[in-house]
Amino acid sequence: MFFGWNKVSKNAHLISTWLVAIGTNLSALWILVANAWMQYPVGMAFNPDSARNEMVDFWAVLFSPVAINKFIHTVTNGYVLASIVVIGISAWYLLHKREEEFARKSIKTSAVFGLVSLLVLIWSGDGSSVQVAKKQPMKLAAMEGLYKGQKGTPIIVAGILNPGKSVKDIADNPIKYESEDAFVFKISIPQGLSLLVDRKTNTFVPGIEDILKGGYTYLDKDGIPKIAPPIEERMAKGKLAVEGLALYQKARLAGDEEGKGLAYSQLMDNFDHFGYGYIEKPTDVIPNVPLTFYAFHIMIMLGIYFLLFFIITLYMEKKAIISKHRWFLYLAIISIPLVYICSQAGWVVAEVGRQPWTIQDLLPVGAAVSGVDPGAVRTTILLFFILFTALLIAELGIIFKVIKKGPGA
Amino acid sequence: MLNILQQYWWVIVSLLGALLVFLMFVQGGQSLLFGTVKSKEEKTLLVNALGHKWELTFTTLVTFGGAIFASFPLYYSTSFGGAYWLWMTILFLFVIQAVSYEFRSKAGNFLGAKTYETFLFLNGMFGTILIGVAVGTFFTGGAFIMNKSSITNTLQPTISYWTNNYHGLEAITVPFNMLMGIVVYFAARTLGLLYIIMQIDFEPLAKKAKNQIKITGPAFVLAFVALLLSLFTMTGYHVNPENGFISAVRYKYLFNMTELIWPFIMLFTGVILVIGGLANTLFGKGKGSFYITGAGVVLAVWSLLICAAFNNTAFFVSTVDIQNSLTLQNSSSSEFTLKVMAYASLMVPFVFAYIVYVWRAMTKVKMSNEDLLKPDTHKY
Numbered sequence A: 001m002f003f004g005w006n007k008v009s010k011n012a013h014l015i016s017t018w019l020v021a022i023g024t025n026l027s028a029l030w031i032l033v034a035n036a037w038m039q040y041p042v043g044m045a046f047n048p049d050s051a052r053n054e055m056v057d058f059w060a061v062l063f064s065p066v067a068i069n070k071f072i073h074t075v076t077n078g079y080v081l082a083s084i085v086v087i088g089i090s091a092w093y094l095l096h097k098r099e100e101e102f103a104r105k106s107i108k109t110s111a112v113f114g115l116v117s118l119l120v121l122i123w124s125g126d127g128s129s130v131q132v133a134k135k136q137p138m139k140l141a142a143m144e145g146l147y148k149g150q151k152g153t154p155i156i157v158a159g160i161l162n163p164g165k166s167v168k169d170i171a172d173n174p175i176k177y178e179s180e181d182a183f184v185f186k187i188s189i190p191q192g193l194s195l196l197v198d199r200k201t202n203t204f205v206p207g208i209e210d211i212l213k214g215g216y217t218y219l220d221k222d223g224i225p226k227i228a229p230p231i232e233e234r235m236a237k238g239k240l241a242v243e244g245l246a247l248y249q250k251a252r253l254a255g256d257e258e259g260k261g262l263a264y265s266q267l268m269d270n271f272d273h274f275g276y277g278y279i280e281k282p283t284d285v286i287p288n289v290p291l292t293f294y295a296f297h298i299m300i301m302l303g304i305y306f307l308l309f310f311i312i313t314l315y316m317e318k319k320a321i322i323s324k325h326r327w328f329l330y331l332a333i334i335s336i337p338l339v340y341i342c343s344q345a346g347w348v349v350a351e352v353g354r355q356p357w358t359i360q361d362l363l364p365v366g367a368a369v370s371g372v373d374p375g376a377v378r379t380t381i382l383l384f385f386i387l388f389t390a391l392l393i394a395e396l397g398i399i400f401k402v403i404k405k406g407p408g409a
Numbered sequence B: 001m002l003n004i005l006q007q008y009w010w011v012i013v014s015l016l017g018a019l020l021v022f023l024m025f026v027q028g029g030q031s032l033l034f035g036t037v038k039s040k041e042e043k044t045l046l047v048n049a050l051g052h053k054w055e056l057t058f059t060t061l062v063t064f065g066g067a068i069f070a071s072f073p074l075y076y077s078t079s080f081g082g083a084y085w086l087w088m089t090i091l092f093l094f095v096i097q098a099v100s101y102e103f104r105s106k107a108g109n110f111l112g113a114k115t116y117e118t119f120l121f122l123n124g125m126f127g128t129i130l131i132g133v134a135v136g137t138f139f140t141g142g143a144f145i146m147n148k149s150s151i152t153n154t155l156q157p158t159i160s161y162w163t164n165n166y167h168g169l170e171a172i173t174v175p176f177n178m179l180m181g182i183v184v185y186f187a188a189r190t191l192g193l194l195y196i197i198m199q200i201d202f203e204p205l206a207k208k209a210k211n212q213i214k215i216t217g218p219a220f221v222l223a224f225v226a227l228l229l230s231l232f233t234m235t236g237y238h239v240n241p242e243n244g245f246i247s248a249v250r251y252k253y254l255f256n257m258t259e260l261i262w263p264f265i266m267l268f269t270g271v272i273l274v275i276g277g278l279a280n281t282l283f284g285k286g287k288g289s290f291y292i293t294g295a296g297v298v299l300a301v302w303s304l305l306i307c308a309a310f311n312n313t314a315f316f317v318s319t320v321d322i323q324n325s326l327t328l329q330n331s332s333s334s335e336f337t338l339k340v341m342a343y344a345s346l347m348v349p350f351v352f353a354y355i356v357y358v359w360r361a362m363t364k365v366k367m368s369n370e371d372l373l374k375p376d377t378h379k380y
Helices: A010-039 A058-062 A065-095 A101-135 A137-144 A173-177 A190-200 A208-212 A231-254 A257-269 A271-278 A287-317 A326-352 A376-403 B001-025 B024-031 B040-051 B054-071 B075-081 B085-101 B113-140 B146-150 B169-173 B175-199 B202-232 B252-260 B263-282 B289-309 B335-363 B369-373
Strands: A042-048 A052-054 A155-161 A185-188 A217-219 A225-226 A357-359 B145-146 B160-162 B235-239 B246-250
Touching: A010 A058, A010 A065, A010 A357, A042 B335, A052 B335, A065 A287, A065 A326, A101 A137, A101 A190, A101 A287, A101 A357, A137 A208, A137 A287, A155 A190, A155 A287, A173 A190, A173 A231, A208 A326, A231 A257, A231 A271, A231 B146, A257 A271, A287 A326, A357 B202, A376 B085, B001 B024, B001 B054, B001 B175, B001 B289, B001 B335, B024 B040, B024 B113, B024 B175, B040 B175, B040 B202, B040 B369, B054 B075, B054 B085, B054 B335, B075 B085, B075 B145, B085 B113, B085 B169, B113 B169, B113 B175, B113 B289, B169 B175, B169 B252, B169 B263, B175 B202, B175 B263, B175 B289, B202 B252, B235 B252, B252 B263, B263 B289
Parallel strands: none
Antiparallel strands: A042 A052, A155 A185, A217 A225, B145 B160, B235 B246
């Protein structure tokens, strides 16, 4: 694409450009399908002979509802991010009274593209929350700072968590835990969370405590109502599953067919809880609540801000008054770092919120690590930090120079 | 069927490895940035001529890694998680390469052109040698323990782990691995010089490249002969296809060549093409030498990598306990996964045809200083 001018025909160059665009989106698709599978493992079966999950249905993996939502959500996030960056840079030109026609055209195109993308982004975000409620209830509880569930659960619009309330106290200091409120301050919409995740105002949404203790009704993957077991029970069943696998392998080596059959039954009867076999205590299944909560709410608030921002941009563009409002131009520039923060906050929710699981319910991170010692990993992270910081400075330096030169340079 | 799919994917992975060694002419060219190529003008021409191709090498490296990850995941986790520092060093050397092309000539690049040229040089020198060292471990193995039942031990569930704290850096001290690294380096440098002769329209640089190849070309051939002698006299490890028992066999790789025959024919043809390509440059007009030598390198490396695993050979030997060694049978993905991947691989010829088309379009005219001055040129 870069070098093709005058070397291939115009059509070939156009096709190359399209292939780059399609290729990058396809690349995102496969990465996000892999990520979605870890959040909601489908299309696979556990093979006790090879001691691993193996794919049995490619299409179930590809078209998993979590994968579809995640792909649309992430890609449209990229489109919104690009739109905000273009608007911000164009605003800089307008502030400096340079490239004005080019800047206004860029703003108009980006605002339309950004708004449409953002609407799809919000729609897929809504879909994601429904999926999270069904498949990763602990993540949803952490996102909302929800310790105790109720029928008609309110949704937190904004809030400050009480740092005195710690999930560790659930086991260590239950009296202190009970006496502390979850929030120092909060603004909430009654029944909002129930409505969001189940489209009904009186649905019970389990909180962290409920998930630990079990006893509430939920729908399993086949849509059948079930009573949620306490985490301790899941841990016991998980240990049975892991033990079943060990017994199966032992029986296989000994050629004991009957023992193999019994062990296989023990494994598969408890397989849905396999990962809990590695969990040491029930509270280990709770992710970092403050980080997940704040990341989620920063993302939502910034998302609402960008919606307003695009609408105002389009309005001002239609009225041809953008250049007259310097505050707006500054706002557009400030929006560039904000959109990156929003995007990263979304990933924090997705990845911190699913802890401790590498693969939801089946493999906790503690059982998925390689044998490299922590010192080596720390050194690597430090090296990455130094190298990538230097490269970021270089990248920003180059970008600022290019912007200063302008599109004609 | 599983057996066929495992072999099919090893052939593809080996081909990708062979293509990678060929495409590392980019690294070979970069290794000339200090010493051989001195003036700013020459450096800019060289970096730009290589810059049109570096992404192809990079994506082939990623595809090679990705194909191994998908088809032989236990090798990927054992080697990457175990020989950690070797692979991390390679990774860092390739990260600094990628940005150097994009940043080198841009205003405001913070570190200055010289730093990015140094990055390219480091990648060209040590990236090639270390990739060679890593490939060498297909024949010499590593100090790991592998036990699939580990997952049932909740206190130590890691399936494979390295048994020393050097985490792969010790592979550099194994003479065969180092010899492989030197061979890959000389191959890359030889091809880099041939690429300069073919692609850059600047007589002083072409003259230097022609002088250089008189030393580098024969050095490559001699190092490769030494590698073959070492490989064919070394002990390999045979896996019993019935029960998976692994045992040491003297001259295993020589037997693999003679028993299978077709890899030997590939190797022989490859060597002839390499020597022919070099002779064409040294004693003839040199037309097509880059492609002839390159085809020879691909065939030779491909045949060696095939011999690393075919004919019931353990391709990643555990030096701690040979029964823990990795074979095509015990390290591959499931039959279903390999089948899905095999369907996806049917797209490869189309991708390859596109690459050939674009390559031809970009290399049919030599690059000159005038080209770099054109206003719509993307300059590195």
